[in-house]
Each structure stands twice: as structure tokens, then as C-alpha cells.
Amino acid sequence: MNFYNAHTHRIPDNHIGIYQSDAEYTASWFSVGVHPWQAAVKPLSEIIPAMYHQNCRALGEVGLDRLKGPSIEIQHAMLIAQLSLANELQKPVIFHLVRAWDEFYSLLKSQQHTPWIIHGFNSPKQVTRLIQTKVFFSLGPASLQNPHMQSILSKIPLNRILFETDDTAVDINEVYQDYSLATSTPLAEVHAQIEQNFLAIFGA
Ligand SMILES: [Zn+2]
Numbered sequence: 001m002n003f004y005n006a007h008t009h010r011i012p013d014n015h016i017g018i019y020q021s022d023a024e025y026t027a028s029w030f031s032v033g034v035h036p037w038q039a040a041v042k043p044l045s046e047i048i049p050a051m052y053h054q055n056c057r058a059l060g061e062v063g064l065d066r067l068k069g070p071s072i073e074i075q076h077a078m079l080i081a082q083l084s085l086a087n088e089l090q091k092p093v094i095f096h097l098v099r100a101w102d103e104f105y106s107l108l109k110s111q112q113h114t115p116w117i118i119h120g121f122n123s124p125k126q127v128t129r130l131i132q133t134k135v136f137f138s139l140g141p142a143s144l145q146n147p148h149m150q151s152i153l154s155k156i157p158l159n160r161i162l163f164e165t166d167d168t169a170v171d172i173n174e175v176y177q178d179y180s181l182a183t184s185t186p187l188a189e190v191h192a193q194i195e196q197n198f199l200a201i202f203g204a
Contacts, residue, residue, distance in 0.1 A: 001191055004198035005172045006138045007031070007061070007094055007119045007164035015172050017165075018057055018094070018202060025053045029202060031060035031094050039078040040070035044085075051089060057202040059086040060094025061119055067098050076103065080111070087113045092201050094119050094138070101126060108133055115201045120166055124148040127155055136201065138162040141170045144178040154183045158193045162201070 005017030012019060012028050021030040023046050032050040034042045050056055062082050064075050086093050092115040097104055101123075108116070112134070121137040124146070130137070137156050140163070143149050163175040176194070180187045 002195065003172045003176065004162070004194055005164055006117060006162035006198065006202075007140070007166055008172075009167040010165075010169075016198070017172070018060075020061065021050060021056075023047050023050050025050060025055060027055070029055050029057040031058040032056055033059045033062040033082055033094070034078055035061055035069075036063050036065045036075040036079070036096060037069035039075045044078065044081055048085070051085060051091070056091070058092040058094050058117070059083075060092075060117075061096040062093065063096040063098075064100035064103055065096060065098040066100055072100070072103070079107075083107070083111045087111070090114055092117060096120070097123075105129070105133075108135070117162060117201070119164060122146055122149060124152045127152050131156060131160065136160050136162055136197065138164045139175065139179060140164045140166045141168050141175060141178075142166075144175065144182060150182050153179070158185065158190070159197060161194065162197055163194060 003015035005012055005015055008017045009020045019026050019028050019030040021032045023032060032047045059082055062079055094117045117136040117138050119138045120140050122143045137160055165172050176190055180190050
């Protein structure tokens, strides 16, 4: 039985994962992108060669962050440039979003042509609106520890969910178990659907 990790900053060893690369190529599948915090200092040209590598499975993490990084205008311009590249190369997009939901919903309408994943999803108030879109929710250790998330988890259809460990040392198998416990979903059912979701998005 394989475990699938949609976003990790450590090279996956005992499972299949999307390693967050700075711009290097790895033997495992990876994502590469200009993080919103780096939008003023890292040029788009730095990630372009890696975007064309066969192991590059997604653009990411990219997005908007109102609490950290350069102005939202600078972040937005960098994001738009990257989204057009992702659309051209048909790559899924892994998003880092902090307090930028209005901008995100308007981008969804105009820019989404590949699967979009919200990484480290931890915004329970957005669930009702987001499930009406086509985005995927990537849940990590922090998402599953948030009591406000736990009460709303069962509202998110399992076919819209991915798991991740992000920059933590948590074993991905704990994320599977925590989700299964929190939603009373049999572990076998969780495994089967997460595998299907992951491979449909990143395996294509
Ligand atoms: Zn991350």
C-alpha cells in the first residue's frame, strides 16, 4: 500500500510525494515555483528550466500572502506570470494562500485551466464556498489539529482531498490516520481515494 504526499520539503523515501524544489531536479517528483515571499527577489527565469523537467509535476508553491513578503501587487504580478506558464505546460498548481481569498476567487474564474491545490488548507470559513469550485484541499498536520477544521472536515468530499507533511518531520501515514479518525472514514477507503486523487492530478 502506497502513501501519497502532495507537498513535502523533504525528499520522500518510504512513500510517493511531490518534493518542494527550489529549482533543482530530483529523482522524485517535484514542484517548483516562486514563493510569494520571494516574489521581489527570485526571478521567474530561475524556475523555468526545472518546469520543463519530466519529474516536475506541479507549479508550486505559489500564491498570495498578506502577512509576509513584498506588496500584494508584486506578489500578484509574479503569480499571474507563473499561472500562464502552468497553463501553457499543463501543470497543476500548488497554492500558498494567506488572507487573500477575494483575489483567489477572482483568479479561479479567469486563470484556472489545470488542477489547483490549496496546500496546508486551514481556513474552515472558506469550505462552503470552495467546495462549489473545483479546487483540491491538501491537508497537513496543522489542518488536522485545528479543532475548527475537525468539525468541518466531513463536509469536504473525499475525492477533493490530498494529504501532505509540508516542512514538518511528521510521517505521512499519521496524516492518513488522523483524517480517518476525525471523519470516521475507514482507512482502506481513505487509501483508495487518496491514491486515485493523487495520481489523477500528478501522475498524468
Ligand atoms: Zn511548504
